[in-house]
Amino acid sequence: MPVPSRCIQVYDTTLRDGAQGEGISLSVADKLKIATRLDEFGAHYIEGGWPGSNPKDAAFFENCRGKLKRAKLVAFGSTRYKNTTCEKDRNVQMLANADTLVVTLVGKAWDMQVQVVLEASLEENLDMIRESVAYFKRLGREVMLDAEHFYDGYKAAPEYAIACLQAAVDGGVDVLVLCDTNGGSVPWDLQKVTATVVHRFPATRVGVHCHNDMELAVANSISAVNAGASLVQGTVNGYGERTGNANLMSIVPTLQLKLGYACVGDALSKLTSLSRFVDEIACQKPVSGQPFVGVSSFAHKGGLHVAAVLKNEDTYQHIDPSLVGNEKRILVSELAGRRNVLSKAEELGLVPAGDDAGARQEWGNRAKQVLGQVKDLENKGYSFEGAEASLELMLRRSVEGYRPPFELLDFSVTTDNKRIHYGPNSEGPPFNESVTQATVKIALLGPKDGGEACPTKICLEVAEGNGPIDAVNGALGKVLFSMYQPLQTVALTDYKVRILDSESATAATTRVVVDFEDSASGRQWTTVYAHPNIIVASVNALMDGFEVAMWDSLPQCCIG
Amino acid sequence: MPVPSRCIQVYDTTLRDGAQGEGISLSVADKLKIATRLDEFGAHYIEGGWPGSNPKDAAFFENCRGKLKRAKLVAFGSTRYKNTTCEKDRNVQMLANADTLVVTLVGKAWDMQVQVVLEASLEENLDMIRESVAYFKRLGREVMLDAEHFYDGYKAAPEYAIACLQAAVDGGVDVLVLCDTNGGSVPWDLQKVTATVVHRFPATRVGVHCHNDMELAVANSISAVNAGASLVQGTVNGYGERTGNANLMSIVPTLQLKLGYACVGDALSKLTSLSRFVDEIACQKPVSGQPFVGVSSFAHKGGLHVAAVLKNEDTYQHIDPSLVGNEKRILVSELAGRRNVLSKAEELGLVPAGDDAGARQEWGNRAKQVLGQVKDLENKGYSFEGAEASLELMLRRSVEGYRPPFELLDFSVTTDNKRIHYGPNSEGPPFNESVTQATVKIALLGPKDGGEACPTKICLEVAEGNGPIDAVNGALGKVLFSMYQPLQTVALTDYKVRILDSESATAATTRVVVDFEDSASGRQWTTVYAHPNIIVASVNALMDGFEVAMWDSLPQCCIG
Known part of the structure; x- marks a missing residue:
């Protein structure tokens, strides 16, 4: 690893550009929580939103003021509109009112965009950039220019793209941020253009803002740094419109661990927990194979690989996972x-x-x-690699004298569909009444000296549900949640079905995978069961998941 | 777009290295389906598996022989073990027995790996590479060397890494494939090393094999091509161990559309459907923001972006989505x-x-x-892609006066599990008696003048099955096959279940897809149904499939 040289500043735009991602919607409270974690992680700049665009963003700036310990809060907005002044421009005024230390202005840097989208003259656009930057400098702010479409603009009309940057420099800009807005650049082109800009404006910091439309946003970001850029904009987990923004979760460790730049120092070990925290807040399912931070990123499956990794970790790991707060997993x-x-x-x-x-x-x-x-x-037909809890049970059960805390004695599931009106003249949908009911009979087998928390008895319950598994889960819950209070925080979070040997169609083996979470401890686990009957497979996977929960929450009721 | 220059060969390893990905498990039938689609897409090489490692892969090669139209089938294996000969090495022999045109051998190219993992001398490893390559060349095969850990090995000991390649060349190798096995390289380093190899072995084709541990696999792959490599190994959707292999779904369009190389030609427009087909087969949820092929990849959300895109598509799109078979989402x-x-x-x-x-x-x-x-x-939650028979029914039903040939009046499905012996001292398995029964009541609605072949009556039947769907299918068959003789050649060939909105777990919507085949006519068709209750969804998809069969086999019984 080279000796740390330059410090590269981390500029997070999860709360603004990331929130443009499909399916992502953050409340003011969500944004405050994420900003706090980013601050702890050591992000240098946190872009909070576009105060001119919606009241939620304005409220965020109100609430966030003074809350950050190290990071600088940034408000985002556009250069002034054409044919007006900064003083009269409503958006510029709202941006000023957000009262942040730093302001980032987006301005156009591609002649086609100015003419087609803004319908302004090329000269007017330069005035808009210069005057807007100068306005915020007069207010005493640190000012960045997000030069939108810069790389495409430079390809189409290099002189004009540079003129846009010059206008910002003339206005006193602090950082020129070059944007690959459409994500269509390849690293070596982007690197060359970035180097040209760094060379052309030696007294001004240069940053980069990439999108992932060709799966190249991380490569483009580090290439810009390699060419002299000293600030990188991106988002946690690469959230963002279309294919997303540049993923800081990959850029920061690469800059720091592979290329020897200073970024966030020891806080890098918080990378994995930051990534998962933000997924949690944004209601996004974590991507298991996400570089550096995914649960599979340091997972080893092939027997040869495992044998090698146990001999020497470097054989199939490019870094020590603990450096980014992740861990090795043997599948x-x-x-x-x-x-x-x-x-x-x-x-x-x-x-x-x-x-x-x-x-x-x-x-x-x-x-x-x-x-x-x-x-x-x-x-x-089983597959244990994602279902470690099932393996845990197998290991526990391999110990002599093991006894499960409860057993399912029998169950039944019935789905009935009746229609009231039928026949050729019917107007109704095919199935207008469908009811699914499940019964379960469970023996609780707690040890004789287990006390009140570990009763020994037989319970019979019934529940209805949206479908057979939902009904069984309901009936199981009626027994277990009432008899074992600590299990009440346990819930199913995901349920997957896979038909195996599907060439034998409806008589094929069915593999069911169930994910659980205990909201009290935060533990997540997964069980698997395979059986020709989907109902039998599902019931067993459910029962196993609850048995694992018992070992966590009520080990005194378990014998083994 | 530059004029196409070199042809870059596409080498797919989805079926081998991709299948190492966590949660991916492909049957022989799955593999055959994927290979056929890859062949249609124009992949030059399809790596089918490691015949020495498991019986499933051996069966695949048996079944795939002669099925591919253009692509060359590749079997993967290791160089011979130390202290033996190719003739005596069991894995080498199984690889030879797979009887493919092309063989890819993985060999170590990092001195540390040879000493620590193989526990062989550096000299012996060179012999293993040279002799193994020469052995398969004598058998008349095209031979590639996957030089494992090549880039890390070159960094640690450049002379030895090159010596490994030289050993393969001495053995007569056709392609030297340089592997970034741990995914720890940055593009500019990898490009420089690749250029060195291309220069050092001017008479031998050079390929590249990257992993995505730093989110740089696509950038690294195209950088290698930029340095002179002419073959790229990767997987559909970037499946693979840990963080995955290089994603061909991003590499191929970038090479072809942005860099002007020839790859798969016009078949590039099948990219999106290939990606989604493989996700479906592998039971992976498609990533909405996946570059080029995701449903969100050309979706526009921000109001300004939408307005701009409506003025000029180039404003926020780096390519025309139809080139990769995708589409813009607002329009x-x-x-x-x-x-x-x-x-x-x-x-x-x-x-x-x-x-x-x-x-x-x-x-x-x-x-x-x-x-x-x-x-x-x-x-x-429906998805009609691939379920055109359901669309066919919708079209038929849109005609005024349409009447289905039969209707399901009601049905019930019951699963009962009873155990005879139970309790702490039980030795038996958890469920020793499980019975599933289904009843169906069907109205046959044939036209009055339909004759004997088109009865009008109500039938009630019952059947047992391996699971609820099997039982329903059995009961349906009892009615339909006895009343409509020509339907007897109709059978289910595949049955798939997908849980949607899986965060709501067992209460989520279930999508069922059923494939049918009529062995008399050879016609195959697929129906889809989505419903919170898996039983209801399955029964409807089954009924629709039989209704389509009626239009084929007994149109005189159908009115519409």
């Missing part, structure tokens, strides 16, 4: 070896620490046995 | 959509031929109405 699957299974048992704390050779030997044998089961079951 | 091109629907009606022979302007006008209106329904239903 257990038919491709895996005994070593994978054993390291999973160690992770669960099942294998006694220290040098108890006997116990280690015993666990070695159990691991071998469990691995055999895994291979057997995967042959039947 | 939901009503006219184009209606035309598609209309041409479907023409295909079905519903629109009278000739110049009947009145009839054409009427069908124009129906097409508009059906298009509205399609949009409505897709909003609710």
